[in-house]
Amino acid sequence: MRIVMNDIHKAFGANKVLQGVNFTLEPGEVHALMGENGAGKSTLMNILTGLHKRDQGSITIDGKEVHFKDSKEAEAAGIAFIRQELNIWPEMTVLENLFIGKELRNSFGVLKERKMKTLAKQVFNRLDISIPLDKKAGECSVGEQQMIEISKALMLDAEVIIMDEPTSALADKEIEKLFTVMKELTASGVSLVYISHRMEEIFEICDRITVMRDGVSVATSYIKDTSFEEIVKQMVGRELEDRYPARVPKYGKTVFEVKGLSRKGVFEDISFSVKEGEILGISGLMGAGRTEIMRAIFGLDPYDSGNIVMNGESVTIKSPADAADKRIAFVTEDRKDEGLILDYSIRDNIMLPNLKSFSSYGVIQTKDEKSFVQTMVKRLKVKTESEEKSVGDLSGGNQQKVVLAKWIGKQPKVLIMDEPTRGIDVGAKREIYQLMNELTDRGMAIIMISSDLPEILGMSDRILVIHEGKISGELMRDEATQEKIMTFATGGNEK
Known part of the structure; x- marks a missing residue:
C-alpha cells in the first residue's frame, strides 16, 4: 500500500x-x-x-x-x-x-x-x-x-x-x-x-x-x-547545544531519608537519603519496583515496615494529602490519568493542590490566583493562547509542564519525578532539565525515576539501581556508565 x-x-x-x-x-x-x-x-x-x-x-x-x-x-x-x-x-x-x-x-x-x-x-x-x-x-x-x-x-x-x-x-x-x-x-x-x-x-x-x-x-x-x-x-529550527545542561550542584543538608521501607512481595529494606540541591536518579528494569517504592513514600500505596524521615524527624504519610503537607510532591509517570484532569482548564489543574494558599475564609482570592497561574505558565513556558484552555488539548510536553507547575506552586522540599520526559520532544526535554537545575539551585531535592539511561547519566548527581525490589547498587555521577547500571539492574555485581 x-x-x-x-x-x-x-x-x-x-x-x-x-x-x-x-x-x-x-x-x-x-x-x-x-x-x-x-x-x-x-x-x-x-x-x-x-x-x-x-x-x-x-x-x-x-x-x-x-x-x-x-x-x-x-x-x-x-x-x-x-x-x-x-x-x-x-x-x-x-x-x-x-x-x-x-x-x-x-x-x-x-x-x-x-x-x-x-x-x-x-x-x-x-x-x-x-x-x-x-x-x-x-x-x-x-x-x-x-x-x-x-x-x-x-x-x-x-x-x-x-x-x-x-x-x-x-x-x-x-x-x-x-x-x-x-x-x-x-x-x-x-x-x-x-x-x-x-x-x-x-x-x-x-x-x-x-x-x-x-x-x-x-x-x-x-x-x-x-x-x-x-x-x-x-x-x-536551531542548533541544540547539548542534550543535558551542565550541572554544578551545591548540596545542603540531608532533607529526606527512607529507612528499611518494605512491602511484602513488592520491595524490601529500601534505605536511602537525598540532600538539598541534589538530583537522585533511580534506575532499574521495568517491574523492579521503582515506581512502587515512590508510590508508597507518597502515600498512594501502603507499606509494611520502615520509616520516612523529613529534616531529621520521622513522619507518618498515609495519603497524598499527608505527603503534600510534609512538602513532598510527586509527578507520576501517567500524567493523563493520575497527574491531570484533562477536561479541566490549565488554570484549574494548576490551582487544584494550591487552593488553600489562595483562600481566605473559604473564598478564593481571584486576583492573586490569576497572577499565580500566569506566573507559572510563563515560568514553565507552557505554549497556550489562554490559561482557560482545556489541558487535554495541549501537547504532551506542555501537559507535563502543567503537572510540574501545579506541584512547584506548592514549593515542595522534595520533588519525586517518575519518567519526567516520557513522550516529550527534545526541545521540551531540555526545558524540563533546565527547570530541574533551577529548582535544585534553590535547594529543592529531586528524586528522578527514569528508564532512559542517557537521561539518568546526564541529569543525576547520584544513582540508585533497583533490582527485584531491592537496591542492588549505588553510583556517583563521575563513575556511572550504562554498563555498570545494567549490571546492577540485571542482578549482577560490579567488578
Whole structure:
C-alpha cells in the first residue's frame, strides 16, 4: 500500500495546526515521523485515519483519492493506529479489550470465546507476552497495557500500522521483541509509520524520516543520509547545544531519608537519603519496583515496615494529602490519568493542590490566583493562547509542564519525578532539565525515576539501581556508565 498525503492543511478555529504537510509512505518501509510536541504529527495521522477532516489537500492510496469518514473505515481499508493514549477499558478482561467492537460470534449471536482465545494467544506468542487473558486490564502495568494495544493492531491484519510512541512504557526486552515483529511485518510488505522521540530507536529501526515543525513538513530523508544533530536542528529550527545542561550542584543538608521501607512481595529494606540541591536518579528494569517504592513514600500505596524521615524527624504519610503537607510532591509517570484532569482548564489543574494558599475564609482570592497561574505558565513556558484552555488539548510536553507547575506552586522540599520526559520532544526535554537545575539551585531535592539511561547519566548527581525490589547498587555521577547500571539492574555485581 502506497500512501501520499499532499499539501494537508487543518485549523481548529483560529489555531492553524497544519499548514501544508507532505508525507509519502512506501510499501514495506518504516517511516519515522518526528517533531516537537505540537508540531502536528498526531493531527496528521488523525486526518489520515478519518478522526479529523482535512481543510485542504489530498490523500491517495495506490493512486486513488480517499476520504475516510472515521477510524473504522480506515481500519476496513487496512490502516491501524496504535495511539499514545492507551485505549484500555480497565474493568474488562484482557481478552475483552482485544476484541472490543470486533467480537467473534456464531450464527446465534453467541461469543466464540475459544476461537477468540486461540487468536489472542497466537498474537501474544508472536510478541512473547504472557499476560493472562482473564486478567482485568486495569490490573495490568502500563507496559502490559501498551503490549495489549500493539496486539490489537496486529490482529487487524493491517497493511499500514501507525505507532505513536509505542515503546514509551516498554522494557528493553519488550522493545527488542517489538522490533523483531516490525521487521517481520515490513518483510511481508506491511508499512509502518513510527512516531517517537527516542532518537536511538529511529536510527535503529527506521528507513526514512519526515520532520515536522510548526505544522509544516520541513524535511524528508533516508536515515542513512542524516544525523542526530541534523534532525534536532530541523525539529527546533536551531542548533541544540547539548542534550543535558551542565550541572554544578551545591548540596545542603540531608532533607529526606527512607529507612528499611518494605512491602511484602513488592520491595524490601529500601534505605536511602537525598540532600538539598541534589538530583537522585533511580534506575532499574521495568517491574523492579521503582515506581512502587515512590508510590508508597507518597502515600498512594501502603507499606509494611520502615520509616520516612523529613529534616531529621520521622513522619507518618498515609495519603497524598499527608505527603503534600510534609512538602513532598510527586509527578507520576501517567500524567493523563493520575497527574491531570484533562477536561479541566490549565488554570484549574494548576490551582487544584494550591487552593488553600489562595483562600481566605473559604473564598478564593481571584486576583492573586490569576497572577499565580500566569506566573507559572510563563515560568514553565507552557505554549497556550489562554490559561482557560482545556489541558487535554495541549501537547504532551506542555501537559507535563502543567503537572510540574501545579506541584512547584506548592514549593515542595522534595520533588519525586517518575519518567519526567516520557513522550516529550527534545526541545521540551531540555526545558524540563533546565527547570530541574533551577529548582535544585534553590535547594529543592529531586528524586528522578527514569528508564532512559542517557537521561539518568546526564541529569543525576547520584544513582540508585533497583533490582527485584531491592537496591542492588549505588553510583556517583563521575563513575556511572550504562554498563555498570545494567549490571546492577540485571542482578549482577560490579567488578
